[in-house]
Amino acid sequence: xxxxxxxPGTRFPDSRPESEQPPWRLDFPIDVPQDNYIARRDSVxxxxxxxxxxxxxxxxxxxxxxxxxxxxxxxxRIATVDEIPLGGAIGFNYPxxxxxxxxxxxxxxxxxxxxxxxTHLSCAVVPExxxxxxxxxxxxxxxxxxxxxxxxGPPDAPCPW
Amino acid sequence: MKRPFxxxxxxxxxxxxxxxxxxxxxxxxxxLTATMNAFLGGDVAVVWPALAASLVCLLLNAGxxxxxxxxxxHS
Numbered sequence: 001x002x003x004x005x006x007x008p009g010t011r012f013p014d015s016r017p018e019s020e021q022p023p024w025r026l027d028f029p030i031d032v033p034q035d036n037y038i039a040r041r042d043s044v045x046x047x048x049x050x051x052x053x054x055x056x057x058x059x060x061x062x063x064x065x066x067x068x069x070x071x072x073x074x075x076x077r078i079a080t081v082d083e084i085p086l087g088g089a090i091g092f093n094y095p096x097x098x099x100x101x102x103x104x105x106x107x108x109x110x111x112x113x114x115x116x117x118x119t120h121l122s123c124a125v126v127p128e129x130x131x132x133x134x135x136x137x138x139x140x141x142x143x144x145x146x147x148x149x150x151x152x153g154p155p156d157a158p159c160p161w
Numbered sequence: 162m163k164r165p166f167x168x169x170x171x172x173x174x175x176x177x178x179x180x181x182x183x184x185x186x187x188x189x190x191x192x193l194t195a196t197m198n199a200f201l202g203g204d205v206a207v208v209w210p211a212l213a214a215s216l217v218c219l220l221l222n223a224g225x226x227x228x229x230x231x232x233x234x235h236s
Contacts, residue, residue: 048222061193
């Protein structure tokens with residue numbers, strides 16, 4: 001109620017009175033404004049549930065980051081220095097069997113290790129020590145061999161040590 | 162004395178609340194994708210601030226939903 005005026009009852013989509021409505025509409029009377037109100041209210045409810053699901057996702061990521069940061073990975077024997085030629089590279093897996101890495105020995109004898117997955121879309125990078133770079137053939141990206149920072153192509157994050 | 166809202170007024174309010182909740186949910190979706198991207202790239206510095214921001218959005222959304230239900234109980 002607003003003052004002395006009653007709340008409007010069932011209203012039809014075309015705003016005509018009940019006497020002018022077709023019989024089928026009278027058989028299935030729907031209060032359209034009320035229906036709209038309920039639908040919007042339920043949409044709000046559904047979106048709040050979605051919002052809760054996003055927070056659960058964030059909590060899951062936070063929990064994973066806690067687990068990941070716990071403890072240093074174990075040391076692993078890869079090769080002796082003599083087994084890697086100057087300007088050469090060998091592949092190994094670390095810390096897990098599905099984590100490909102590269103051990104490089106530059107021309108001046110420096111040993112460097114990098115993850116072999118490109119930081120763009122995880123293609124395998126190829127060492128090109130004559131050009132002082134790690135090259136990703138998938139999208140022509142490259143990384144500086146001394147620092148791992150991206151030099152060209154789509155990758156914008158450095159190659160992990 | 163405060164007059165209760167008419168149904169049309171309530172519908173307008175619910176539309177407004179729906180818009181605000183929608184904006185907050187889109188913000189949360191962006192936060193989640195950005196956090197996941199950073200996490201998979203090895204950057205965990207953003208994880209906790211993003212969780213806090215997402216939680217604030219949820220609390221705001223819950224407050225707005227509570228207001229919508231309070232709107233009905235007062236009429």
